[in-house]
Amino acid sequence: MDIFVQQLFNGIILGSIYALIALGYTMVYGILGLINFAHGEVVMIGAMVTITLLRILVEMNTGLPAAALVALAITTALPLCALLGFTLERVAYRPLRNAPRLSPLITAIGLSIILQNLAMIIWGRNYAPFPPILDTTPWKILGAAITPLQVVIVILAVAIMAGLWLLIGRTRKGRAMRAVAQNPNAARLMGVNVDGIISLTFVLGSSLGCIAGVMVAANYGQAHATMGFMLGLKAFAAAVLGGIGNLAGAMIGGLLLGLIESFGAGYIGDLTGGFLGSQYQDVFAFLVLILVLVFRPSGLMGERVAERA
Amino acid sequence: MKYTRHVFCLMAALGLAACSDEGSKTAASAELIVKLGHAAPMTGPQAHLGKDNENGVRLAIDELNANPPVIGGKPVKFELLSEDDQADPRIATTVAQKFVDEKVHAIVGHLNSGTTIPASRIYADAKIPQISPSATNVRYTQQGFKNAFRVMANDAQQGSVLGKFAVGEMQAKTIAIIDDRTAYGQGLADEFEKAAVAAGATIVGHEFTTDKSTDFTAILTKIKGLNADLLFYGGMDAQAAPMVKQMRTLGLTLPLLGGDGINTAEFMSLAGAAAEGVTSSLPGVPLDSMPHGTEFRQKFESKYGQIQLYAPYCYDAVMVLAAAIKKADSIEPATFLPAIAATQHDGVTSQIRFDDKGDLVGGAITLYRIENGKWKTLTTIQ
Incomplete structure (x- = not known):
């Protein structure tokens, strides 16, 4: 039983991180129909910048509690990531807005490689350790171990997703975003600043990515210039699983992918009588993805939308 | 227009190639x-x-x-x-x-x-x-x-030393193994498994990850239910560090043993306090001795x-x-x-000599353990 609860926790923690990153993919896709493959690198840069700032803060010996130091580092890293997201859109994607769909996609992949190598030039090839200032003594809940940090990760992820939900569903800016997603030309005629809204989407997505990056770095204790690649791929799969372009879908897809991975690795061996082992962890996750797409081609929550011209 | 430009490029490239060729010839006459x-x-x-x-x-x-x-x-x-x-x-x-x-x-x-x-x-x-x-x-x-x-x-030498050490000095009767599915990780884990079984231990679980993973909670949770005395990891430092941290968080107190891939300074700085007590081997005798x-x-x-x-x-x-x-x-x-x-x-x-296959002859293997944030030499096995 406690093993089961532990796997459930493992899945939820991993899943909420995937969900936060998946939101960044899905928001951009919803509005531009573009898969922003550089999003994983924004996540990585968020983690790297935070670690760098945190190291400086720890060395300054300010006497502040650890949580305050992390919060301070994040509040500095957040605008930087937002600015990065804004710049990427402004410099690389906007000039290609009316180009064939493949061009911005290839540009995104190119940007991802550039950012990865840029990060390696700035922060070096070595792993950046997250300063060990956070308390990692686990709490016992139902026989399963969970650290305070992991509780914060899940709560913060849920809170951010709820906030985003409100922002998009209830505010004027959110309505404008939905309008641009539906039909940018009509939205422009109705007086919506389409470019501004697209920039806002990138800024929001990158900020979420930054927070997710910090969560990953803090939880696993390390960051690396190449960490964004796998994370981005998994989160992208989560977004597709939930129905890309759909906010609730990204959240559910992320959580689901986390749970599938964790239960897959934990139980696949017992389920198949030792025939398949945990080396099929990823295979299992992607098999579920394929099955979902076979029966619901637009993902779990995705709606069938007419192909935009 | 396009055609002429291509031809020009080609000519320029050939010209450059010819020049560099000449350059190396003149250098070759001196050295x-x-x-x-x-x-x-x-x-x-x-x-x-x-x-x-x-x-x-x-x-x-x-x-x-x-x-x-x-x-x-x-x-x-x-x-x-x-x-x-x-x-x-x-x-x-x-x-x-x-x-x-x-x-x-x-x-x-x-x-x-x-x-x-x-x-x-x-x-x-x-x-x-x-x-x-x-x-x-x-x-x-x-x-x-x-x-x-x-x-x-090679892994046969290293794996056999590690397997004997796990069962002998570390007194492990039940052993769980994780490997990263690379030629190195898998090879070492397999050689370790052979030697450990030969020395009388039981392998209670063999789990797998990749050389790019950072989350091992699922497989570690599974291992937690297996009541193993020791966990062996065949893989590199960047995975072993978060792995040992997650082990300690999940309440797995069993010792971690690994090969040369985790015997790095990087492992220690990444794993921090969780690295204490981790044992690994490195072919050769300790650098300082x-x-x-x-x-x-x-x-x-x-x-x-x-x-x-x-x-x-x-x-x-x-x-x-x-x-x-x-x-x-x-x-x-x-x-x-x-x-x-x-x-x-x-x-x-070491004293380097090769056998007829090209393997190092009589390579010594040294075991190290992290104590007080430093890799301490345990013993060298010839």
Whole structure:
């Protein structure tokens, strides 16, 4: 039983991180129909910048509690990531807005490689350790171990997703975003600043990515210039699983992918009588993805939308 | 218009090629150039180890060039051609072909077993001597290639020492294993498993991950339910560090044992307090207790900072090549290859001699444990 609860926790923690990153993919896709493959690198840069700032803060010996130091580092890293997201859109994607769909996609992949190598030039090839200032003594809940940090990760992820939900569903800016997603030309005629809204989407997505990056770095204790690649791929799969372009879908897809991975690795061996082992962890996750797409081609929550011209 | 531009480009390129050709000819009249190919992951999760390898090679080459050996009345100049194989077997073969096309005289590399083995076929076909500083998978030297050598004990030697140690000194009766599905990780884990079972232990679980993962909570949770006395990891430091942290968070108190891949300074700095008590092995005797070890450490660290892992082995590999070139009195690979096979080199890492397969003869294996944030030497097994 406690093993089961532990796997459930493992899945939820991993899943909420995937969900936060998946939101960044899905928001951009919803509005531009573009898969922003550089999003994983924004996540990585968020983690790297935070670690760098945190190291400086720890060395300054300010006497502040650890949580305050992390919060301070994040509040500095957040605008930087937002600015990065804004710049990427402004410099690389906007000039290609009316180009064939493949061009911005290839540009995104190119940007991802550039950012990865840029990060390696700035922060070096070595792993950046997250300063060990956070308390990692686990709490016992139902026989399963969970650290305070992991509780914060899940709560913060849920809170951010709820906030985003409100922002998009209830505010004027959110309505404008939905309008641009539906039909940018009509939205422009109705007086919506389409470019501004697209920039806002990138800024929001990158900020979420930054927070997710910090969560990953803090939880696993390390960051690396190449960490964004796998994370981005998994989160992208989560977004597709939930129905890309759909906010609730990204959240559910992320959580689901986390749970599938964790239960897959934990139980696949017992389920198949030792025939398949945990080396099929990823295979299992992607098999579920394929099955979902076979029966619901637009993902779990995705709606069938007419192909935009 | 387009056509003429292409022709012009082609002509320019040919012109350049002709010039550079002439350049090397004039240089060749003054000195002999030995091109050394070096390949390791320079990007990606193992880039820190790849750079460390390159620095080891560079240190050796700088020393050789400062005091060049003379062959046939001409000084020999060593040139380093370093390539990034990204720890990816497919890229490794591209890199290998590039080296063959460049007509390098010898190869130091690759870093990983998974890249060394596919690349070794290409070097063997081109008859270019290859010394791997760190590929430990048994298969590398069992392909019947006369040009393949390594200056580190292989997984059969290391795995058997680790297996006996786990059951003997660490008194593990039930053992769980995780490997990263690479040629190195899997090979080492399999050899370890064989030796541990032979010594009387039971393997209660064998789980798998990848060399790019950071989340191991699912497989560790599974292992938690298996009541093992010891966990063995076949893989590298960047995975072992978060793994040991997650073990401690999940309440797994069993000791972690690993091979040379986790025996790094990086592992300690990443795992922090969780690293205490982790045991691992490294072929060779400890650097500081070798006649030239302290000297090497000083030389290396004054130039490149802390040694990560395989730099001394890379240094030795270059020196073995240089010694063979001197002995054969030729920079022709076909001529100095027999001299490599007959190497008797007093290296930094050990007394280097090769058996008929190209494996290191009588490689010692040393076990280390992290105590108070430092790798402490436990024992050396000959």
